[in-house]
Amino acid sequence: xxxxxxxxxxxxxxxxxxxxxxxxxxxxxxxxxxxxxxxxxxxxxxxxxxxxxxxxxxxxxxxxxxxxxxxxxxxxxxxxxxxxxxxxxxxxxxxxxxxxxxxxxxxxxxxxxxxxxxxxxxxxxxxxxxxxxxxxxxxxxxxxxxxxxxxxxxxxxxxxxxxxxxxxxxxxxxxxxxxxxxxxxxxxxxxxxxxxxxxxxxxxxxxxxxxxxxxxxxxxxxxxxxxxxxxxxxxxxxxxxxxxxxxxxxxxxxxxxxxxxxxxxxxxxxxxxxxxxxxxxxxxxxxxxxxxxxxxxxxxxxxxxxxxxxxxxxxxxxxxxxxxxxxxxxxxxxxxxxxxxxxxxxxxxxxxxxxxxxxxxxxxxxxxxxxxxxxxxxxxxxxxxxxxxxxxx
Amino acid sequence: xxxxxxxxxxxxxxxxxxxxxxxxxxxxxxxxxxxxxxxxxxxxxxxxxxxxxxxxxxxxxxxxxxxxxxxxxxxxxxxxxxxxxxxxxxxxxxxxxxxxxxxxxxxxxxxxxxxxxxxxxxxxxxxxxxxxxxxxxxxxxxxxxxxxxxxxxxxxxxxxxxxxxxxxxxxxxxxxxxxxxxxxxxxxxxxxxxxxxxxxxxxxxxxxxxxxxxxxxxxxxxxxxxxxxxxxxxxxxxxxxxxxxxxxxxxxxxxxxxxxxxxxxxxxxxxxxxxxxxxxxxxx
Numbered sequence: 013x014x015x016x017x018x019x020x021x022x023x024x025x026x027x028x029x030x031x032x033x034x035x036x037x038x039x040x041x042x043x044x045x046x047x048x049x050x051x052x053x054x055x056x057x058x059x060x061x062x063x064x065x066x067x068x069x070x071x072x073x074x075x076x077x078x079x080x081x082x083x084x085x086x087x088x089x090x091x092x093x094x095x096x097x098x099x100x101x102x103x104x105x106x107x108x109x110x111x112x113x114x115x116x117x118x119x120x121x122x123x124x125x126x127x128x129x130x131x132x133x134x135x136x137x138x139x140x141x142x143x144x145x146x147x148x149x150x151x152x153x154x155x156x157x158x159x160x161x162x163x164x165x166x167x168x169x170x171x172x173x174x175x176x177x178x179x180x181x182x183x184x185x186x187x188x189x190x191x192x193x194x195x196x197x198x199x200x201x202x203x204x205x206x207x208x209x210x211x212x213x214x215x216x217x218x219x220x221x222x223x224x225x226x227x228x229x230x231x232x233x234x235x236x237x238x239x240x241x242x243x244x245x246x247x248x249x250x251x252x253x254x255x256x257x258x259x260x261x262x263x264x265x266x267x268x269x270x271x272x273x274x275x276x277x278x279x280x281x282x283x284x285x286x287x288x289x290x291x292x293x294x295x296x297x298x299x300x301x302x303x304x305x306x307x308x309x310x311x312x313x314x315x316x317x318x319x320x321x322x323x324x325x326x327x328x329x330x331x332x333x334x335x336x337x338x339x340x341x342x343x344x345x346x347x348x349x350x351x352x353x354x355x356x357x358x359x360x361x362x363x364x365x366x367x368x369x370x371x372x373x374x375x376x377x378x379x380x381x382x383x384x385x386x387x388x389x390x391x392x393x394x395x396x397x398x399x400x401x402x403x404x405x
Numbered sequence: 406x407x408x409x410x411x412x413x414x415x416x417x418x419x420x421x422x423x424x425x426x427x428x429x430x431x432x433x434x435x436x437x438x439x440x441x442x443x444x445x446x447x448x449x450x451x452x453x454x455x456x457x458x459x460x461x462x463x464x465x466x467x468x469x470x471x472x473x474x475x476x477x478x479x480x481x482x483x484x485x486x487x488x489x490x491x492x493x494x495x496x497x498x499x500x501x502x503x504x505x506x507x508x509x510x511x512x513x514x515x516x517x518x519x520x521x522x523x524x525x526x527x528x529x530x531x532x533x534x535x536x537x538x539x540x541x542x543x544x545x546x547x548x549x550x551x552x553x554x555x556x557x558x559x560x561x562x563x564x565x566x567x568x569x570x571x572x573x574x575x576x577x578x579x580x581x582x583x584x585x586x587x588x589x590x591x592x593x594x595x596x597x598x599x600x601x602x603x604x605x606x607x608x609x610x611x612x613x614x615x616x617x618x619x620x621x622x623x624x625x626x627x628x629x630x631x632x633x634x635x636x637x638x639x640x641x642x643x644x645x646x647x648x649x650x651x652x653x654x655x656x657x658x659x660x661x662x663x664x665x666x667x668x669x670x671x672x673x674x675x676x677x678x679x680x681x682x683x684x685x686x687x688x689x
Binding site for chain 1: 593594596597598599600601602603604607611612615616618
């Protein structure tokens with residue numbers, strides 16, 4: 013995977029005494045200590061993070077945790093005090109911290125676009141003039157600009173609003189204009205600074221879905237700042253949690269939920285619904301940990317209600333439930349299956365925990381088997397595994 | 406007199422004398438330049454007035470009404486402007502009104518031409534503004550009569566010194582309102598401009614000035630109103646127009662003449678204010 017943005021030991025300090033503050037950062041001083049001693053505000057300290065191409069990397073934290081500060085280092089809206097921010101620029105890599113003004117302007121016009129929490133639309137301009145801003149600043153000729161703007165407006169379903177003024181639109185529509193403005197530059201990297209926080213919950217969910225749809229098509233590299241873990245888990249392929257200017261944990265969404273690094277992260281995930289993140293893979297017991305019987309029989313659950321006979325290729329040869337032969341069916345068909353006692357559902361590692369639970373519900377709490385993409389048996393989920401994952405015990 | 410006060414008075418700081426010798430130095434050495442400048446300015450202003458007076462008054466009133474309509478797209482406003490000007494013609498004050506109009510418009514335009522760039526500069530450089538601020542305060546609070554004297558000695562009598570005094574008095578307003586407009590541009594839209602790669606001048610022309618425009622236009626309206634308020638003072642050093650009539654009325658205690666000229670100024674003020682104010686008509 014190609015690296016799109018690479019933060020290397022980034023320190024950001026706001027204030028006059030940069031050297032003094034950096035020395036204190038090296039000694040591990042907290043934000044409060046630095047403020048008291050130097051009068052400077054610590055934006056973020058020793059942040060290292062790699063963002064790969066095509067990924068949605070979410071920066072999470074409470075307000076003041078430094079997440080926006082770090083994001084804004086990518087297009088140098090915030091000046092980095094020390095460290096490197098490497099941004100992919102075609103087939104070159106540019107260090108935004110040290111590059112000259114023309115290079116920075118070209119990056120901002122062509123490589124890195126941004127979406128703001130307060131939309132940042134120009135109220136005296138119409139929707140189409142707002143969407144064309146980036147192209148206009150980059151000197152794109154009128155005809156081409158009109159065409160690209162129109163294409164973007166169509167993409168976000170605003171084409172019949174193009175002649176309206178920005179302030180005549182609702183919040184959700186204004187942010188669609190903000191999105192279109194960012195997409196119009198065709199920049200491969202997108203910075204989104206709490207773009208949906210100012211919207212009401214229903215509109216927020218809708219725009220999240222739209223973003224995911226667009227992303228499936230456009231495959232941008234997105235760095236997304238959010239203080240809402242549900243949102244982060246929903247759209248993020250990678251999540252980084254920040255506290256007091258420092259990164260406390262970074263990883264895949266289910267890593268964060270299943271293995272929080274400290275109490276701060278644990279507090280964060282306390283109110284998150286695990287069903288929206290966890291998959292069958294996260295909760296299963298590996299086949300090697302299951303209880304094996306004779307002749308290749310394996311018990312799927314601790315209560316010994318259900319067992320599979322596994323052949324030499326790892327495929328299921330026979331199934332038995334409560335001592336009677338049973339059939340095994342895919343979880344994908346759980347909605348259409350009639351409720352028979354003698355069936356065992358199987359899932360793939362990516363199946364959501366919610367579907368697994370539904371399958372258990374339909375089969376009178378029978379365990380659910382896990383098959384890999386070649387239908388080999390890899391593990392099983394019993395009701396206790398589900399309960400402990402949901403309760404985080 | 407007590408000894409301390411006497412001591413202080415005996416050692417009076419000769420500010421007046423310094424000022425006098427400074428202006429004496431200017432008149433002694435650069436008199437021809439100032440006079441030439443003054444004559445040139447008088448020539449232009451008088452020329453403009455004479456040009457406008459060539460036009461039949463009713464036709465000129467109609468033209469101004471049409472301009473009002475073009476600026477504000479409001480028919481009641483255009484009709485009001487026309488009726489106001491007809492009233493002035495009816496009062497037989499048309500010539501004086503045109504003189505005043507030229508002076509006021511020229512002063513406001515010059516004040517904006519100087520004040521707006523200064524205001525933008527001050528908004529971008531807080532240090533510059535800090536130095537500028539006391540100077541602006543001085544220009545606005547120093548009683549007008551005080552700087553009538555040196556302007557009179559440098560430029561002589563006529564429209565030109567009147568114009569210069571008015572510009573000095575009005576510039577601070579243009580600077581202040583431009584400064585206010587530019588510093589109040591929301592940070593979010595400045596950042597949007599920066600994030601999409603605007604150069605400094607693109608940021609100024611495409612983001613800051615459009616956003617500050619309503620405030621700058623308020624500055625223009627204010628400049629015109631303040632210029633009008635200076636008309637009577639400017640008349641004291643020979644600027645023609647409605648101010649001269651009022652001074653004459655004061656000198657000869659003619660209530661009727663004072664009332665007529667005073668009302669003409671009010672009408673002119675309302676006309677100019679409504680024509681330049683943003684948001685009077687349907688436009689946003």
